[in-house]
Amino acid sequence: MTASASPSAPSVRILAIDFGVRAMTLRLPFKFGAVTLTRCPQVFVRATVDCGVQGTAQGWAAELMVPRWFDKRPGLSQADNLRHLQLALEAAAAAYTRGAPAPAFALFARHYEALTSQGEAAGLTALSTGFGQAVLDRAVLDALCRAMKVPVQVAFQRNLVGIGDTPLADDLRGWNWNGWLARLAPADHLEARHTIGMLDALEGDTKDAAGLPVSLPAVVRRYGHRYFKIKLGGDPVADLARLDAVLGALDAAAPGHRFSLDGNEQYADMAALQALCAGLRTLPRLAARPDALLYIEQPLPREASMAHALAGLGAPAALLLDEADGTLDAFPVGRRHGWRGVSSKGCKGLYKAVLNRARCDQWNLTARYGGDRCFMSAEDLTCQAGLAVQQDLALAALLGLGHCERNGHHYVDGFGGAPAAEQQAFAAAHGDLYESAGGPPRLAIRDGRVAIGSLAQPGFAHGADPDFDSLQPLSQAPALV
Numbered sequence: 001m002t003a004s005a006s007p008s009a010p011s012v013r014i015l016a017i018d019f020g021v022r023a024m025t026l027r028l029p030f031k032f033g034a035v036t037l038t039r040c041p042q043v044f045v046r047a048t049v050d051c052g053v054q055g056t057a058q059g060w061a062a063e064l065m066v067p068r069w070f071d072k073r074p075g076l077s078q079a080d081n082l083r084h085l086q087l088a089l090e091a092a093a094a095a096y097t098r099g100a101p102a103p104a105f106a107l108f109a110r111h112y113e114a115l116t117s118q119g120e121a122a123g124l125t126a127l128s129t130g131f132g133q134a135v136l137d138r139a140v141l142d143a144l145c146r147a148m149k150v151p152v153q154v155a156f157q158r159n160l161v162g163i164g165d166t167p168l169a170d171d172l173r174g175w176n177w178n179g180w181l182a183r184l185a186p187a188d189h190l191e192a193r194h195t196i197g198m199l200d201a202l203e204g205d206t207k208d209a210a211g212l213p214v215s216l217p218a219v220v221r222r223y224g225h226r227y228f229k230i231k232l233g234g235d236p237v238a239d240l241a242r243l244d245a246v247l248g249a250l251d252a253a254a255p256g257h258r259f260s261l262d263g264n265e266q267y268a269d270m271a272a273l274q275a276l277c278a279g280l281r282t283l284p285r286l287a288a289r290p291d292a293l294l295y296i297e298q299p300l301p302r303e304a305s306m307a308h309a310l311a312g313l314g315a316p317a318a319l320l321l322d323e324a325d326g327t328l329d330a331f332p333v334g335r336r337h338g339w340r341g342v343s344s345k346g347c348k349g350l351y352k353a354v355l356n357r358a359r360c361d362q363w364n365l366t367a368r369y370g371g372d373r374c375f376m377s378a379e380d381l382t383c384q385a386g387l388a389v390q391q392d393l394a395l396a397a398l399l400g401l402g403h404c405e406r407n408g409h410h411y412v413d414g415f416g417g418a419p420a421a422e423q424q425a426f427a428a429a430h431g432d433l434y435e436s437a438g439g440p441p442r443l444a445i446r447d448g449r450v451a452i453g454s455l456a457q458p459g460f461a462h463g464a465d466p467d468f469d470s471l472q473p474l475s476q477a478p479a480l481v
Contacts, residue, residue, distance in 0.1 A: 009162030020471025033264030059143030092132030103162025126326030142460035191403035234266025263299030310338030378404030429463030
């Protein structure tokens with residue numbers, strides 16, 4: 001499927017794509033939904049790209065291969081999940097390294113439908129299939145930006161990626177892409193929305209052996225968060241009791257806080273979700289500050305998300321798609337069923353995020369009242385220090401999202417098992433983003449904010465590269481859980 005590109009967008013040809021993985025061990029168990037994560041591989045992509053008269057450049061991307069999120073079907077092991085992500089990466093690489101040159105967005109559009117069909121035929125979920133292009137597209141864009149010696153935000157503002165009308169998003173036909181992209185004005189900082197997992201301690205000043213915070217009060221004291229994301233488990237009685245305890249801790253530690261709720265597909269039927277919404281409407285701590293709740297993220301399973309009309313649910317906040325946002329048309333379909341938000345998440349694809357952000361602006365031009373307005377959030381699938389968190393932050397800022405979930409720095413210590421030289425190189429290139437006092441470089445969050453000014457340099461948000469020789473082959477990924 002082709003897209004009509006901006007005339008200023010250079011064509012690219014993919015000469016080679018290399019993969020490597022690194023085992024990441026969490027310092028704290030991370031429970032989301034029915035899953036508790038303690039160990040996980042991170043995949044790295046290195047793309048060698050011919051950018052025509054601009055020359056040849058290498059681009060990079062990285063993303064955690066989280067089991068039991070892309071695919072929660074029973075009967076599949078965590079290793080099975082990772083094999084599916086590996087297949088998606090390899091299929092996308094095979095597609096991208098053949099064919100004629102094309103602008104970066106057109107490269108994505110050209111292969112989207114075939115790769116989607118190929119993944120479906122192989123038994124992969126839409127999210128697992130999309131993971132391949134999601135990571136490769138960032139590496140290709142990084143190479144393009146490096147070759148043209150521009151930061152990623154300039155590449156979008158000038159539409160050097162070539163976004164235009166495409167049958168893949170026919171609802172956006174006629175959208176003034178060049179004008180809209182030119183108006184994007186990313187900030188130099190973002191509010192960090194801290195994730196409160198289902199196992200996280202809510203009391204005390206608990207720290208680990210490295211002096212990093214463990215308990216919620218200790219986290220707030222160290223980082224100064226004002227925004228939070230609270231995980232739910234699918235039992236309305238237990239979730240409401242847990243939420244009351246969490247809000248009590250937040251009222252004491254971070255007065256005036258704002259928060260989102262994340263159901264991670266755990267509310268299996270509408271009756272349970274209705275019970276949760278009814279309980280939320282009468283929860284005293286929330287009733288005292290109803291505007292503190294930002295939105296409710298993906299409470300229903302992805303396969304049931306488009307089966308109900310949600311307008312009559314009586315939810316105390318807008319509902320936001322995350323796991324159900326598996327395809328490019330998911331958000332428009334979800335909107336018709338009552339979903340009003342959609343997440344930007346690196347593992348789901350940067351072009352999907354840009355298209356969905358434009359949809360929000362297009363729809364909001366004709367919104368009749370507040371409940372009709374659509375929005376985008378920035379969510380984290382434990383983005384790790386270095387490439388993953390930096391590219392995710394840069395994309396969130398580009399799309400004008402004022403706060404983003406950040407949890408990778410909390411559940412993994414700094415750069416994890418990355419070589420010391422790699423860690424120091426990233427810390428030196430991004431002194432505003434990392435701090436090294438009292439140990440190895442770690443993400444710096446001051447007064448609840450992440451400073452990202454240093455990401456505005458040629459390339460896609462990084463001034464240092466990973467040590468590729470330290471990585472293991474992609475085939476080892478299923479063994480790293």
